[in-house]
Amino acid sequence: MTISSEVLRRVHATGSQQDWVVTTPQLKSAGADRNTVRRMVRSGHWVPLTRGSYWVQVGRDDRGPSLRSRVRGALLACGPEVVAAGPTAARLLGIQGLPKDDGTLHLAAPPSHEIRSRPGIHVHRTTLSPTARMTLRGISVTTPVRTCADLLLQSLGWRR
Template sequence: MTISNEVLQRVRATASYQDWVVTAPQLESAGADRNTVRRMLRSGRLVPLTRGSYWVGQDDQGPSLRSRVRGALLTCGPQVVAAGPTAARLLGIEGLPEDDGTLHLAAPPGHEIRSRPGIHVRRTTLSPTSRMTLRGIPLTTPVHTCADLLLQLPRMEAVSMLDSALHQGLLTQPDLRRIPPLLSCRPNAPRARTWLSQADARAESPLETRVRLICLDGGLPPPVLQWHIPDPAQGCSYRIDLGWPTHLVGIEADGKAPHSTPQALYRDRSRQNRLSTLLPGLTLLRFTWPDTHHPPSILIPLRQALQLP
């Protein structure tokens, strides 16, 4: 038997408002009985997400994070929200460890939802000011999300996460002062509080944050972030990611995506040549992500350039 076009249209109409997700009751309301659902699953028109939710296939890459979160939340009621790394990724915060596919949710004590493979549930009572809605998906606010992650992440990732949230305007300096009370009486709170003072909104990428922390941990003078170099002749200015202007030493943190194309390599070379003209004697060092896994590869040439022991 074929699947009725009217049924398919009703299913897709419902899914289009929910990140292309539908629930089992919504399928039934659209006229899809159990046999129809089975045929839609076999044909790939439906992809199971969580118990009782399905993705209406729209992308060869599979369901997005939003779709997977929507599927989980549609089946467990309005008291449950996305939290932790999942909330951070929905907010666009960078610097997190690689996503292993687990959805992190927060539910009030006594709620029936339980952790299971692919879903981690934390029991907590959230105040109304600790939750928000982002394009239809309930989640913890940036302040609450960052507080939770400070307790869970290693230092490099934690400070990178804070830098990203500050740089994007998801957090403000006053917001940072609201985080310590959220850490009280929780595991790892003392160390997490000390990391708050290391956050800097000027960092434009997690790679810049990691290089900066390595420099500070290595005992080097604090660098200037986004060192501006004016170019009056061309009516513009350049920025060096991290720098020590009095020593004429700068660092460029070369992320793979922005600097890997031939066009980017040409622009980088032209830019570096211009900077050498504007600042004779400038030493500009370039570091990539693998360098941050071996700090001496950053600290040794940098100490030499700064003429430090």
Template sequence: MAAKQDWVVTTAQLRANGAERADLRRMTRAGQWLPLTRGSYWLGRDARGPSLRARLRGLLLTCDSQAMAAGPTAARLLGIQGLPPDDGTLHVAVPHGTIRSRPGVHVYRTPVPDHARTTLRGIPLTTPARTCADLLLQLPRTEAVSMLDSALHQGVFTSADRLTLPAHLSGRPGASRARAWLPLADARAESPLETRIRLICLDGGLPPPVLQWRIPDPAQNRTYRIDLGWPAHLIGIEADGQGPHGTPQALYQDRFRQNRLATLVPGLTLLRFTWADTYRPGSILIPLRQALQRP
């Protein structure tokens, strides 16, 4: 039973299978069963602890049958990036019922129409379109556009879904602001860091003409890509995230790549920026303006 439920069972299920209260106390004290939300236990053996799915499963098994993952929780289940850091809170939507917000659980008491509901390996949640619409109304501009870029790039959110967003936003607080951000989304952005840098350039009056600027290398039978490009000026920007670029091997590969690009595109100016730079827009815009010879 637990294996079919992300290694989660409820107190009622345990009691139905012969467990007594003393058994629950003993297994909990022994660390064999980990209490999740009220009335559910995790029986898994992963050293990392219960996953988001397991924690959510524990909540859904013990609350209103109409409850479903929503907002940031639905987005994380769908694999969408660009969200604020996860503080562990589970976000669920319910049309009515007894479940209420409490520490670790945020409840949206709102009706979700049938066309905005779906399931993901047995977990009920809002559809990608509804999830993105909800987050557009909740997040600041940078995170909202980063979220949309990620959903589009990964194919979680399709071009057809994008056309339905105005309907999902209609009549809701903040809809006008959210609609204004829709044209900023671009499926070519490969990371939230790229999105942040692109928005800084856009706000600074220096929008990149090209995303994923392709530089062919016939000698090596491959093509390099530069994250943001101004080809007419031979200027490119690379977004150096800590994950892809943080290892010694990555440093060696980046150096080889940059040297190769300088050979393939004589006169190329390649600027590199990190997450820290996005908190100081001037550290991006000043060298970019100088390279473009703009005031």
């Protein structure tokens, strides 16, 4: 059984607005059931990013999902209270001179948020003021000033 062209069109329409990332509820809304999702993942057309989000591979891209797509997937799955922070925010902001990327996403979440650190995602518990966060091409990140402060504190061995 193949996925219908209408379902695929809806999934692509959503993904094209979100760095080619879709969430499980968005897939369900587009008409993709669990079996369809499993088949598309097995075939390599959809790549799981984090619990509840997938990268919709359009064409053959052997590089895999971009940093933006990986962050978008994590943020869509976590909700609007969570932002990219630390080295992840710095890379998205184009800050130079960072250590080599080890692939770990750094996210800032309120102390009461349910997301937890796990392999590939490091959650920093902090309360961010509205002036310490911004939206960069649709992705919530810490501001350049806050990002640089976090990087400086991290280099000094402080944990936030």
